[in-house]
Amino acid sequence: MSANTFAISELPASRPFTLRLHEWVTTVDHKRLGVLYILFALVFLIVGGIEATIMRLQLVRPHNDLVSPEVFNRMFTMHGTTMIFFVAMPLVFGFANYLVPLMIGARDMAFPRLNAFSFWMSALGGLFLYFSFLGGNGLYGAGSTPDAGWFAYAPLTAKTFSVVASSEY
Amino acid sequence: MSPTNIFDPASTPADSIFGLSIFVLLNVAAVFIVVFALLAYVVVRFRSKRNDDQKEPAQIYGSTQVELAWTVIPVLIVLALFLAAARVIASVQNPPRPPGALEVIVTGHQYWWEYRYPSLNIVTANELHVPLSDPAHPTPTFLSLFSADTNHSFWVPRLAGKTDLIPNHPNQMWIDPHEPGLFLGQCAQYCGTQHAKMLLRVYVQPRDEFDKWVREQQQRSPAGTLSAGQRIFESTACVNCHTVSGTPAKGHFGPDLTHLMSRATIAAGAAPNTSQMLRLWIKNPDAIKPGSKMPAMGLNDQDLDAVTAYLETLR
Amino acid sequence: MLSSVIGSIGTAINIIATILCMRCPGMTLGKMPLLVWLNLVMAGLVILAVSPLSAAQIMLLIDRYLGGHFFDTQAGGSAVIWMHFFWIFGHPEVYVLVLPAFAFASEIIPVFSRKAIFGYPVMVLATIAIGFIGMSVWAHHMFTVGMSAGANTFFVLSTMAIAVPTGIKIFNWVATMWGGKLRFEAPMLFCVAFLFQFLVAGLTGVTLAVAPLDWQLGNSYYVVAHFHYVIVGGILFTIFAAFYYWFPKAIGKRYNEALARLHFWLFFIGFHLTFDFMHVPGLLGMPRRIYTYEPGRGWDIWNLLVTVGVVFQAAGILIFAGNLIWSYLRGKAAGNDPWDAWTLEWSTSSPPPVYNYAAIPVVRSRRPLWDLKHPEDPDWRYE
Numbered sequence: 089m090s091a092n093t094f095a096i097s098e099l100p101a102s103r104p105f106t107l108r109l110h111e112w113v114t115t116v117d118h119k120r121l122g123v124l125y126i127l128f129a130l131v132f133l134i135v136g137g138i139e140a141t142i143m144r145l146q147l148v149r150p151h152n153d154l155v156s157p158e159v160f161n162r163m164f165t166m167h168g169t170t171m172i173f174f175v176a177m178p179l180v181f182g183f184a185n186y187l188v189p190l191m192i193g194a195r196d197m198a199f200p201r202l203n204a205f206s207f208w209m210s211a212l213g214g215l216f217l218y219f220s221f222l223g224g225n226g227l228y229g230a231g232s233t234p235d236a237g238w239f240a241y242a243p244l245t246a247k248t249f250s251v252v253a254s255s256e257y
Numbered sequence: 258m259s260p261t262n263i264f265d266p267a268s269t270p271a272d273s274i275f276g277l278s279i280f281v282l283l284n285v286a287a288v289f290i291v292v293f294a295l296l297a298y299v300v301v302r303f304r305s306k307r308n309d310d311q312k313e314p315a316q317i318y319g320s321t322q323v324e325l326a327w328t329v330i331p332v333l334i335v336l337a338l339f340l341a342a343a344r345v346i347a348s349v350q351n352p353p354r355p356p357g358a359l360e361v362i363v364t365g366h367q368y369w370w371e372y373r374y375p376s377l378n379i380v381t382a383n384e385l386h387v388p389l390s391d392p393a394h395p396t397p398t399f400l401s402l403f404s405a406d407t408n409h410s411f412w413v414p415r416l417a418g419k420t421d422l423i424p425n426h427p428n429q430m431w432i433d434p435h436e437p438g439l440f441l442g443q444c445a446q447y448c449g450t451q452h453a454k455m456l457l458r459v460y461v462q463p464r465d466e467f468d469k470w471v472r473e474q475q476q477r478s479p480a481g482t483l484s485a486g487q488r489i490f491e492s493t494a495c496v497n498c499h500t501v502s503g504t505p506a507k508g509h510f511g512p513d514l515t516h517l518m519s520r521a522t523i524a525a526g527a528a529p530n531t532s533q534m535l536r537l538w539i540k541n542p543d544a545i546k547p548g549s550k551m552p553a554m555g556l557n558d559q560d561l562d563a564v565t566a567y568l569e570t571l572r
Numbered sequence: 573m574l575s576s577v578i579g580s581i582g583t584a585i586n587i588i589a590t591i592l593c594m595r596c597p598g599m600t601l602g603k604m605p606l607l608v609w610l611n612l613v614m615a616g617l618v619i620l621a622v623s624p625l626s627a628a629q630i631m632l633l634i635d636r637y638l639g640g641h642f643f644d645t646q647a648g649g650s651a652v653i654w655m656h657f658f659w660i661f662g663h664p665e666v667y668v669l670v671l672p673a674f675a676f677a678s679e680i681i682p683v684f685s686r687k688a689i690f691g692y693p694v695m696v697l698a699t700i701a702i703g704f705i706g707m708s709v710w711a712h713h714m715f716t717v718g719m720s721a722g723a724n725t726f727f728v729l730s731t732m733a734i735a736v737p738t739g740i741k742i743f744n745w746v747a748t749m750w751g752g753k754l755r756f757e758a759p760m761l762f763c764v765a766f767l768f769q770f771l772v773a774g775l776t777g778v779t780l781a782v783a784p785l786d787w788q789l790g791n792s793y794y795v796v797a798h799f800h801y802v803i804v805g806g807i808l809f810t811i812f813a814a815f816y817y818w819f820p821k822a823i824g825k826r827y828n829e830a831l832a833r834l835h836f837w838l839f840f841i842g843f844h845l846t847f848d849f850m851h852v853p854g855l856l857g858m859p860r861r862i863y864t865y866e867p868g869r870g871w872d873i874w875n876l877l878v879t880v881g882v883v884f885q886a887a888g889i890l891i892f893a894g895n896l897i898w899s900y901l902r903g904k905a906a907g908n909d910p911w912d913a914w915t916l917e918w919s920t921s922s923p924p925p926v927y928n929y930a931a932i933p934v935v936r937s938r939r940p941l942w943d944l945k946h947p948e949d950p951d952w953r954y955e
Contacts, residue, residue, distance in 0.1 A: 240632075259870030418716070425645040426651065
């Protein structure tokens with residue numbers, strides 16, 4: 089087993105930003121996809137943390153009125169959904185992507201393009217859910233984000249009780 | 258002392274759970290102490306020293322005996338906890354039903370509680386009255402749980418564990434209170450915007466007081482000349498949602514108001530039952546419980562005063 | 573949501589195929605690093621668990637837009653069926669999240685104790701057991717829904733059963749540290765905190781597994797405290813450990829150790845302030861998902877303390893982000909193997925070349941680099 093001591097990129101060191109961006113967006117390299125998953129998750133970690141902070145500030149004393157019940161309910165729904173689906177799972181997949189091929193002595197994952205497709209589908213899911221902040225009452229009323237809890241129990245999520253489109257997100 | 262402390266039971270199901278919780282907590286605490294002590298010891302004892310000789314320590318790959326030991330002991334602990342739990346599950350879910358038992362039909366609504374006592378012909382809302390139960394001659398109360406809309410959950414910690422109210426899925430629970438007094442709780446399953454203010458008040462009363470309350474609830478409203486407030490109440494949308502027995506008001510969407518003034522609070526505990534709060538509730542419910550299903554009635558000040566005065570006659 | 577689900581299943585398929593088909597010569601299943609085993613079982617759980625969630629979401633869409641009544645109780649549908657579908661996904665989902673956390677601990681603790689992992693075969697069996705049993709415990713989220721005594725009792729048993737292999741793992745990690753030479757750089761600090769916190773989280777889980785206790789504590793802040801203890805105190809702490817451990821490899825630069833330790837202590841203090849005290853309001857009757865609460869129930873002081881902890885956690889995260897950025901821009905070169913570790917990734921450069929390895933390695937034991945560094949006492953003599 090030989091020691092690999094060279095890691096120089098074959099491309100010239102200074103490349104235009106657009107070319108670098110294109111490389112990252114079209115990459116199928118498991119290491120880069122791993123990094124993309126992890127960066128995606130870190131951004132949503134901050135967002136989910138802000139949602140949690142809003143909730144904790146509202147609950148700091150009884151009968152507080154920092155946010156309305158509607159906004160609070162959207163906060164706990166989004167906090168749960170964000171942290172599970174857009175922080176924890178991307179972190180798990182990101183580390184798995186980065187480390188598994190390296191640790192088994194492989195050059196990449198079995199299906200590199202499926203890998204890239206999976207990442208972008210996850211990213212799209214996140215963007216789509218957060219787009220919901222712009223619907224309904226608009227930003228300060230937290231839009232028409234879901235407010236039925238992250239487990240989305242029926243029948244609260246059925247049309248009768250959740251008339252606004254939020255559950256679809 | 259918190260009025261909703263699970264470690265302060267006042268009724269048989271809560272007592273059984275409390276006894277079990279002590280057993281479980283002792284076991285769990287013992288495990289915690291042992292493992293924490295091991296971890297603390299290891300962290301201190303085996304830290305690498307400054308003047309270390311840089312040799313790797315002896316590599317130990319495993320030990321069958323040790324693995325067996327720390328498999329068997331947890332299995333035994335798990336078995337003990339499981340058997341204790343199974344006993345309490347059986348005793349709480351299959352209780353005896355003595356002849357003195359009272360039945361109450363509880364229906365959860367967004368965001369209030371409806372109570373019907375079929376054997377006593379009583380319909381009320383939000384404040385549940387039950388008789389005190391004497392251990393020698395138990396008179397437990399059995400609650401049949403239904404929902405008119407979404408999922409709710411009935412949780413009064415000092416009286417019993419919680420049971421959910423699920424539409425299309427009737428449930429049953431029971432309480433056997435052996436201490437008189439007022440017991441607090443609230444809805445424990447997210448049911449919508451005002452889940453937080455769907456509060457519970459359970460009055461456990463000695464037999465004579467309970468019977469007196471029953472008699473008062475069974476009285477019908479006295480007939481007589483209509484007050485201005487009553488006329489407004491009966492000709493506005495109020496009657497679509499509320500019932501006042503003995504009058505044309507026969508709505509079922511909102512609480513029964515026949516004996517409204519026998520209750521200490523309104524809006525499922527969200528406000529005390531005073532003139533001022535009643536008037537505010539009718540004028541602008543969102544000021545008290547924003548997102549509740551009670552609409553602002555759009556009455557002018559004079560009409561508001563009249564309706565409030567009428568409601569205050571509903572004892 | 574359906575979009576990100578497609579992403580999850582694609583990744584899971586990829587992970588399984590890669591692990592089963594692309595291991596280097598000599599690396600039998602019994603010689604894979606534990607991280608690889610744990611990710612394999614995790615990927616299997618993703619495929620099994622995510623499908624019920626997608627099915628339920630599609631049924632909900634049919635209810636909402638095409639006149640379906642699966643969950644529409646006003647028309648005879650069942651709310652309980654949604655819960656079963658959701659939790660058949662939801663419980664294995666938490667194992668999907670926690671198995672990688674175990675993976676990181678299983679790689680980092682040995683290196684920072686300078687000892688091989690204790691009980692590798694048992695760790696693998698325990699992982700598989702957790703994967704299987706984890707598919708059978710879902711209704712412990714539904715103890716208050718009104719299932720029969722028999723059903724409730726079954727789920728108590730299955731939930732308790734999973735505590736056994738999980739506990740075995742904790743004991744094996746501690747045994748790995750026993751007799752070692754512990755180094756407490758940032759990755760190890762986070763892993764030791766993980767051990768302590770995961771112990772507590774597991775034990776509060778055992779209390780909730782006792783269905784009658786769950787009748788009191790379910791849907792209260794005790795549950796919120798329990799699962800945050802697992803996810804933040806268990807999973808997030810090991811994720812921070814993994815960040816610090818593999819950052820030098822991925823970026824090629826060392827992170828700032830002093831900032832990392834500051835991050836650790838701030839976050840540790842904040843975590844405990846928030847989530848230790850959060851158990852108390854649950855024990856005192858406070859349900860979850862309420863935007864406000866009544867005074868006079870004894871909950872006020874605890875909620876205040878819980879909120880104060882947020883400040884420390886936020887500070888810790890800011891330091892973490894700052895450390896990553898600063899180290900990326902100005903960190904010292906890390907070299908191939910800054911931790912003197914034993915798995916294959918440390919044999920290639922930092923960062924690895926696009927093709928990972930110029931020549932595919934051939935391995936003979938679970939710790940190929942240990943064999944190289946200790947030719948007089950290689951692992952393959954003992955495995």
